[in-house]
Amino acid sequence: MEMALLYIAGALMMGLGAVGAAVGIGILGGKFLEGAARQPELIPLLRTQFFIVMGLVDAVPMIGVGLGLYVLFAVA
């Protein structure tokens, strides 16, 4: 029973982290495409801003993924 709960906990951590990252990066990509369609001359600037914000968006979900992997591989 405890093992099953640990696996569920790890799966929830990784799954919810993946959902957060997917929503954030999806919105980011959509906004980039909107901006590029409106002002194509700004694509190089938007690209670097996209790159910077992408690095910030995926940081917190990766902590959740790391904790989930720790539960799955080291605790369970």
Place this chain on the structure above:
Amino acid sequence: MRKGHRKPGVHTRIALQQFRKVFLIQVVSLVIIAGVLLLHSLSAAWSSLCGGLIFLLPGYVFVYRALVVQQTKSTPGAVIRQLYTSEIWKMGLSIALFIAVFILIQPLNPFSLFGTYIWLQLTGFIAQLRLNNSFLKL
């Protein structure tokens, strides 16, 4: 210049310079944290070093694939494809390194590993926001 590569533009060069500064700050803080934890125990220092490398290596690969390897076309679709591919590589590499550390490194101190990982994330946030003035205007 290799085939399929072109010279990076002004914005890319600025972003690369900022990344180099942030990366240097993170490496220095990782060395300091590992040195301080070495006074506590060897496993804590080793775990913090592993946590730092798990953060820094995928980040470096992400920047290399996203900014250094320039595509010949800079259409919005090509840019999105390149950045998403780089992100997938970063996430995959992070997961592989986490799994490798949890399986191969024994004994492991999870608090120093995740503490260093989270600290480097925060350092990156703060340094990136301070270096990038356009975010401060928001």
